Amino acid sequence: MNAAAHLLKHSIHASTHSIDTANQCLNQIIGPHELVDLSHEEPLNFSFKGEQMGGIIIGDLIYGKDVVFKTQHQQDMHFYCISRPKIGKPVFRQEHGVFEASPGNAAIVSPFDKFEIEIERDCVQSFISISKPLLENTLSDLIQRPLDAPIEFNHIMSVQNERVNAWWSLLEYFGSYSKQEMNFDCLMNEIKHDFERILVKSLLLSQPNNYSHLLSDNHNNDPEFLKRALQYIHDNIQQNICSEDLERIAGVSKQKLSKAFRDRMKVSFNSYIRYYRLKCIYQELSSAQDKKNITNIAMKWGVNHLGRFSIEYKQQFGESPSDTIRKSILQQPVLLTRR
Incomplete structure (x- = not known):
């Protein structure tokens, strides 16, 4: 090994x-x-x-x-x-x-x-x-x-x-x-x-x-309007995304789109937007090589409420944003030897 x-x-x-x-x-x-x-x-x-x-x-x-x-x-x-x-x-x-x-x-x-x-x-x-x-x-x-x-x-x-x-x-x-x-x-x-x-x-x-x-399903059977909505979220996650935007892109009513998110994604579309935004922030922080400003990174990805952001981040990943960036920049070889 x-x-x-x-x-x-x-x-x-x-x-x-x-x-x-x-x-x-x-x-x-x-x-x-x-x-x-x-x-x-x-x-x-x-x-x-x-x-x-x-x-x-x-x-x-x-x-x-x-x-x-x-x-x-x-x-x-x-x-x-x-x-x-x-x-x-x-x-x-x-x-x-x-x-x-x-x-x-x-x-x-x-x-x-x-x-x-x-x-x-x-x-x-x-x-x-x-x-x-x-x-x-x-x-x-x-x-x-x-x-x-x-x-x-x-x-x-x-x-x-x-x-x-x-x-x-x-x-x-x-x-x-x-x-x-x-x-x-x-x-x-x-x-x-x-x-x-x-x-x-x-x-x-x-x-x-x-x-x-779910892995075997792989969302191949998702309706096309849901796929369009998801792609729009992924492409525009740094911006403010509202329900009217998603209705327009999906081409269906808010009620129908909301039901599709609940049935297929198991969350509301607003919850999905928060989840995907947090994931993007986590990926950037976890690859950081120097001390970056966490506030600037969060705002870059469309976060407006920093206090709530920290709470939701820890709920999602089990660690604070500062913990994530600390692990990335402080990771060093370890040698433990004691007789």
């Missing part, structure tokens, strides 16, 4: 006998949790060697002794996490069932899942985490509307699923460049979001989830 990550330029390396240092690393790549040491007679031999680009982290995870990983009831994790053991079979225990990851069948869990994982000392996991905003924004792009429920994947990524196997092959395809003496630094700022999107989009299309039926 490290080979597949060579394009990702921010290293996250941890090697430690300290459970506190291990928790620091796990907080970064997973989120809030509790790590339980099952035996104090032998030392922890934790290591994570991986890479990060934007909202995706890929690496190898080893605990080196028997442990239990627990989620917290009060807080959700920050990432969708995939575990594909090279050695061993971590056991996931939930209130309503048990499942395990194996070298043949990886396990995927959502940030809001509550579980315990029993992990044996010799277990070596290929580990992938994908940030919640990245996955949700990619899905909302694909279904062309805001999400009305969190994304829930089937927990097991079965080897019997041809598309899942293709997704793993896609990771290996990107990793094939590691065999060549090539430097992508001059292109990474321009292509990193394409790289992220390819991996996340293909995961959404391959692994069954509660939006799979």
Whole structure:
């Protein structure tokens, strides 16, 4: 898996006998949790060697002794996490069932899942985490509307699923460049979001989830007047868009257009406009390379009420605008080593 990550330029390396240092690393790549040491007679031999680009982290995870990983009831994790053991079979225990990851069948869990994982000392996991905003924004792009429920994947990524196997092959395809003496630094700022999107989009299309039926539909059956209205919103999102504009472009009554938005997009057209505007702002902030004026960016995309904007932004993405831009401009290689 490290080979597949060579394009990702921010290293996250941890090697430690300290459970506190291990928790620091796990907080970064997973989120809030509790790590339980099952035996104090032998030392922890934790290591994570991986890479990060934007909202995706890929690496190898080893605990080196028997442990239990627990989620917290009060807080959700920050990432969708995939575990594909090279050695061993971590056991996931939930209130309503048990499942395990194996070298043949990886396990995927959502940030809001509550579980315990029993992990044996010799277990070596290929580990992938994908940030919640990245996955949700990619899905909302694909279904062309805001999400009305969190994304829930089937927990097991079965080897019997041809598309899942293709997704793993896609990771290996990107990793094939590691065999060549090539430097992508001059292109990474321009292509990193394409790289992220390819991996996340293909995961959404391959692994069954509660939006799979909408992904297969892909809005091919949307009425033409709704498609015209959506295109007008996308093309003019920096301007003030009113219902009269949409009625004129769509060529139907406000009532008919409103019903189509409710039926097909699951929101009103005003809610869709707010959602799409926020998404455009998020994309600009998440690719910022220096300190920009958030107010100017928001106003550029047609925001008139800055106080309400900050509240709606955090509701949509789970972080403030300043958090988004901070993550973009402060992302640096990380090396955690403590013995």
